[in-house]
Amino acid sequence: MKNLNNFKYYLAAIVAFSIWGSFSLVLRPLQSYSSLDILFYRVFSCAVLMSVVSMIWKRKKMKENLERFIGLPVKKRNKILWLNIGASILLTINWFSFIYVMNHINVRATSVAYLICPVLTTVLAYLFLREKLNSSQWFAVLLSFTGCILLSYTSLINMLYSAIVGLSYACYLISQNKNDGFDKFLTLNIHIVLSAISLLPFYPFYSGPLPTQIQFYFYVEIIAILYTIVALFLNLYALSGISSSKVGMILNLNPIIAFILSITLYHESFSLITIIAYSIILMAVVIFNSSNLVQSSKSK
Structure with missing residues (x-):
């Protein structure tokens, strides 16, 4: 029964990251638009949609969650408050950097970002959540770091962009592992509303002319509903059940799908060093996951 219960959390994570792996399919058609404009309309649209859903169908849960929050000790309440504020900041950084890198650098750089993100998440989980790593997992971390160094030789700027995207999301994952006890949809709603509030003062000064093409709003709504609300909700749900x-x-499903699309659909070129670096990072992923499988087998 426990394995079946865990399976739904694994499935939620698999679906979420598979969706994100295909992000380029809806983001690349918006390549002619400013990254900030895409971010503005994505976040504002998500904030409105989720708030409407919460007000209509989640009123009871909102009341229960608010009562629970007020009933917490002051120290715990402050911790939850800052966790959610920090999460909204991290999401905003991650979204803007991802959109910018995808549309103005290349798809491969976003793929690299989410190849290094799992390793960053693992190291941060070890440092802040006390999740244990064995020797083979540390070896996998070292291998991945080596691959990243090689990638930095091919393009240091691309690697820096990838690091910003990967690190911002890794920090978000770590922060939300401690943000439990509340409805996940409402938690995500708070993150996005806070993100929208933080972006609102910048909109009059940094937004471009109001988009008039229906295509823009069509793709932005797909991004808002499927690639933001649905995928992030599944991600938060997965974090409530697994580490x-x-x-x-x-x-790692995310960059693998993105990597395949960058080769087959966008025909991006790869140097020999890039291929070797990718191979080393993927080898690190296999070693890390095989270590987890061995541990699970021993537990059983």
């Missing part, structure tokens, strides 16, 4: 390091490793 950050396990969710982080399932995250």
Whole structure:
């Protein structure tokens, strides 16, 4: 029964990261638009949609969650408050950097970002959540770091962009592992509303002319509903049942799908060093996951 209960959390993570792996399919058609404009309309649209859903169908849960929050000790209440504020900041950084890298650098750089993200998540989970790593997992971390160094030789700027995207999401995963006890949809709603509030003062000064093409709003709504609300909700749901390091490793589905699309659909070129670096990072992923499988077998 426990394995069946865990399966739904693994499945939620698999579906979430599979969705994100295909992000380029809806983001690349918006390549002619400013990254900030895409971010503005994505976040504002999500904030409105989720708030409407919460007000209509989640009123009872909102009341229960608010009562629970007020009933917490002051120290715990402050911790939850800052966790959610920090999460909204991290999401905003991650979304903007991802959109910018995808549309103005290349798809491969976003793929690299989510190849290094699982390792960053694992190390952060070890440092802040006390999740244990064995010797082979540390070896996998070292291998991945080596691959990242090689990638930095091919393009240091691309690697820096990838690091920003990967690190911001790794920090988000770690922070939300401790943000439990509340309805996940409402938690995500708070994150996005806070993100929208933080972006609102910048909109009049940094937004471009109001988009007039229906295509823009069509793709933005797909991004808002499927690639933001649905995928992030599934991600948070997965974190409520399995550890950050396990969710982080399932995250590798994202770059694998993005990597395949960058070759087959966008025909991006790869140097020999890039291929070797990717191979080393993927080897690290296999070693890390095989270690988890061995541990699970021993437990059984």
